[in-house]
Amino acid sequence: MGRYVARRLLQMIPVVIGTTFIIYALVWALPGDPFAGRCGARPCPAAYVAEMTDKYNLDDPLPIAYLQYFGNLLTGDFGETFQGLSVGEELLRAYPTTVRLALVAIAFEILIGIGAGILAGLRRGSFLDNLVLVSTLVVVSIPVFVIGSVLQLFLGMRWGIFPATVGGDASLYNLILPGFVLAALSLAYVARLTRTSLAENRRADYVRTAVAKGMPQRRVIGIHAMRNSLIPVITFIGADFGALLGGAIVTEGIFNVPGVGNLIFRSITARDGVMVTGAVTVLVLVFLLVNLLVDLVYGWLDPRISHG
Amino acid sequence: MATAVGLALVLAACGGDDDGGDNGSGGGGDGGSAEGPTGSVSINSTQPENPLIPTTTNEVGGGNIVDAMWTGLVSYDSETGEPQLAMAESIEPNEDFTQFTITIKDGWTFHDDTPVTAQSFVDAWNFGAYGPNAQLNQYFFGPDGANIAGYDAVAGQTDDTGAFIEGSATSETMSGLEVVDERTFTVTLGSPNSLFETIIGYSAFYPMPESFFTDQAAFIEHPIGNGPFEFVEEVPNTSINLRAWEDYPGDPKPQVENIEYRIYADLDAAYADVVANQLDILDKIPPVGLAGDVWKTDLEGRSASEPLTTRFTSLTFPLTNTQAWADPNLRKAISLAIDREAVIAAAYGPGNYVPANSWVPPGNDGYVEGTCGEWCEYNPERAQELYAQSPGVQGTLLISSNADGGHREWVEAACTSIRDTLGIDCQGDFNPDFGSFRARVNANEITNPFRTGWVADYPSIQNFLAPLYTTNGSANDGGYSNPQFDELIQQAAGLEGQEALDLYNQAEELLAEDMAIIPLWYDNGQRGWSENVNEPQFTWKGYVDPLSISVKS
Secondary structure, three states: OHHHHHHHHHHHHHHHHHHHHHHHHHHHOOOOOOOOOOOOOOOOOHHHHHHHHHHOOOOOOHHHHHHHHHHHHHOOOOOEOOOOOEHHHHHHHHHHHHHHHHHHHHHHHHHHHHHHHHHHHHOOOOHHHHHHHHHHHHHHHOOHHHHHHHHHHHHHHHOOOOOOOOOOOOOHHHHHHHHHHHHHHHHHHHHHHHHHHHHHHHOOHHHHHHHHOOOOHHHHHHHHHHHHHHHHHHHHHHHHHHHHHOOOHHHHHHOOOOOHHHHHHHHHHOOOHHHHHHHHHHHHHHHHHHHHHHHHHHHHHOOOOOOO | OHHHHHHHHHHHHHHHHHHHHOOOOOOOOOOOOOOOOOOEEEEEEOOOOOOOOHHHOOOHHHHHHHHHHOOOOEEEOOOOOOEEEOOEEEEEEOOOOOEEEEEEOOOOEOOOOOEOOHHHHHHHHHHHHOHHHOOOOHHHHOOOOOOEOOHHHHHOOEOOOOOEOOOOOOOOOOOOEEEEEOOEEEEEEOOOOOOHHHHOOOHHHOOOOHHHHHOHHHHHHOOOOOOOEEEEEEEOOOEEEEEEOOOOOOOOOOOOOEEEEEEOOOHHHHHHHHHOOOOOEEOOOOHHHHHHHHHHHHOOOOEEEEEEEEEEEEEEOOOOOOOOOOOHHHHHHHHHOOOHHHHHHHHHOOOOEEEOOOOOOOOOOOOOOOOOHHHHOOOHHHHHHHHHHOOOOOOOEEEEEEOOOOHHHHHHHHHHHHHHHHOOOEEEEEEOOHHHHHHHHHOOOOOOOEEEEEEOOOOOHHHHHHHHHOOOOOOOOOOOOOHHHHHHHHHHHOOOHHHHHHHHHHHHHHHHHHOOEEEEEEEEEEEEEOOOEOOOOEOOOOOEOHHHOOEOO
16 A cells, blocks of 8 residues: 555656646747736836846757756755745635635536436436436536536526626535536536446346345445445545646636636736646646545455556 | 916816815824715726736736825826826926926825835835836837836947847936935926826826835735725735725715625636625636627626726737838728728627727827728728729738737628638738747737737827837837827827827828728726726726726615
């Protein structure tokens, strides 16, 4: 187990170096002057361009500039935005909001997604099953910005049940609407995955055995069938959590949630390259760690999978 | 001489009115009006892109906050854009507008209770102009702005490629700035400039407290101004909060106590909030609201639309990197082939922008309707006629622009109009965003007509002509050069009143003859507010005037 974790952590090093290099190169090595457009229809003053070029090592060849950047990263220094704010502090400020939003979304996926999946899986072919299938199909086929805008229009703007946007007050109540929108797509997948997986396992030999030896139905489904059926679902939710922690640019934009997605979107439009590279670097790290965690949870759920 | 004194008197008279409203004896501490400011409001904003230092703030997100926190020597009337004395008691020009003596009002302090003196202005301006300080608004002190004597030595030099030469700034102070006493200083200019009073209303000319020069980091963390609102806190990416400053000596006084500038990455979210009454003031309606005019019903009784006097969109022909557009008839034919009304209707909704027929938006002093004349009217027959006389377009006519911000839509609509009229192929050539588009324009890489948009720095016809179309203008993107035009602009700078305006109008007529820049339209500004506030006023720039905001009682 320990060796497995160590090996995975070591594998992350080249991945982190590779991805950060690509991001850095994409942001800074794009053709064209990174300071064009920052001064409206005029070119920026030469003295400003010189100062900024120097501050962000833009004169150096790309690999050297990257090494300087990566060296700073190792000491925990993510650099400063054009406004002079510390990128590290900005990320620390945005992250709790994104984590909270992701947790709300995951809660919806678990409650509604797994719940609907179990009901449908236990009564295949019933009205309830068909209802779940049709409604999830509808959700899957609608793009998230449509769901978000429509719910915002009716629940937020027209009827005033939920606040139209979140803004500075990221309380759980305020996050319900964006959390649900964020969860909508995955929720549909989770429901379908649970349904199929459970339906399959109910026909498996070990379940038949359990039923044959007279185990109560509740125990057969609740312990034996469920535990195996949930493995693919957990994988999915885990990977989804990693993705959610990457910030949801569309949903956070629609509901003005001051999280990581919003931060990245704003920095891209403001051409604030330092913030973009810093934020995406952290995203890569988070995604890798969450994936490792998910893999470790497998072993616990299904002893047949061992990381020995 | 007589006219010069006249202007000073008019300006001084406005200043007198300001004083009349302040019935305290010498900047007293009881805040003026009996009731004092009440309530809190929220205004949509974007995250400032630069530190909140007036000499380096050049975009809207930071600009609105800086403007609320500072009062300059001159402010602009929000209705007319007319400059009027604010912190200055008098601004006296000499005969030929090369030297100005500025006296500031007594009893003004910064938010940290240190006095605002002549030195506060001189130090701030020197700081802004000094090359190594790398301030974005540096050019306002140079030939493109106020043109203060000694600017070159302070700003430093650039090499042939336009790069700054390290260590080329030989002085930290401009020789043209001289402090006479605590409240008086003189400004000597490098060339006559009758618009000096107008220019120094721009935020780059705000005064700075002593503490800024000793500890910049602390200042950036907590900026200190001398205006009606003081800084409370900034939560990056979320909000910036200001509070009415109790001791503000100016007039009018703030009517609202707290202002939250709420940061939105996406204007659509701000629109949703103002409809739901969760945001109090929205200074721009996004396309989602303009489409089908839904904003008029969504915000019934709490929205308005007004022409903006500050924005101008045009199509510019590159003249230096290609000979393809050298024939004025070809340029005129293309202008005549664009049905501006139809393009606006297709791209922005009918009536949301105003077709342009001059190079200066109405509402600016010196605006004359129709200086562009027949060349800006849609006229298919005439267009075809002129096109036939010209060498024509080789291959496909490309129009370059950035694709975002609603520009792709109008470029495509304009192309349709040109295609239908002239029977030539026309296509948009897009960069994904403003930055990458401007990088190509600045590098003079584009060899076909491209979009140019201008937002005025100060309300004057000069600002719409000099930087854009003089040979050495800092924003002359197409390389238009007409010695007669340059001459007229230079002469006008040494005159004032109608005499100057006449010369500017003559210069505009030259633009109409050459048609190297095709006027397209002026912007309209649509805005909305919540049920919690009274209708706010908007500044000449089209942004909320914080002093006009009041909550409903």
